Amino acid sequence: MRRIYIAFSVIGLFVILIASSCSSTKETVAISDDEKMAFRQKEGDTVKIASDDTEYEIIIIEPGFNFWLQSVARPRNFYTQSYMENRNNIFVTNYNQRVMQPFQYDPNLYELQINYNPHTDYGYEVNYKLYNYFIYFQRKYNQRLGPFVPRI
Structure with missing residues (x-):
């Protein structure tokens, strides 16, 4: 009888651990007033992403992004290129899977695939x-494109 009790206790503990690990513990990300103002913008910004050193460019049409x-x-040179x-490789992979x-996934958010090659130096x-x-x-649309919380 004692063995059954021990086995049941171990199984019960295992079930409790699984149940607690499955519960959703969503981290909330604080959004500043400037960020809220950017998210509320309705007119489209067009940001051309290009490098003088390479021939690659991306055009983003998203209200509030430029602001x-x-x-x-974070300012330029805060993060290293590598x-x-x-991170871009992870984000692009997950984004393209959702497309x-x-x-x-909302086809209004995930419209077109992004052609990003991790072996190409985009600058x-x-x-x-x-x-x-x-x-x-991710912050504006409350999305997660990777295993980490999108922070500034």
Whole structure:
């Protein structure tokens, strides 16, 4: 009888651990007044992401992004290029997967795939603006494109 009790206790503990790990513990991210102002903008900003050193460019049409980039985002050279490349690779992969699943993810948010090759050197400026766009996108639309909370 004692063995059954011990086995039941271990199974009960295991069930409790699984149940507690499955519960949603969503971290809330504080949003500043400047960020709220950027999120409320309705007119489209057009931000051209290009590097003088490379032939690559991205055009982002998103209301408030340019204001957010100038007033809220970390300044240039805060992150290393390799840090942003690693994060951009994760963000692009998850973003593109969501584009391919329009019945599961909002097709108005995930419209077109992003052609980002992790083995291509896009330069600092392209990676900086793309990284910050993903942070902006995740914070504005309450999305998670990676295993980490999008912070500024």
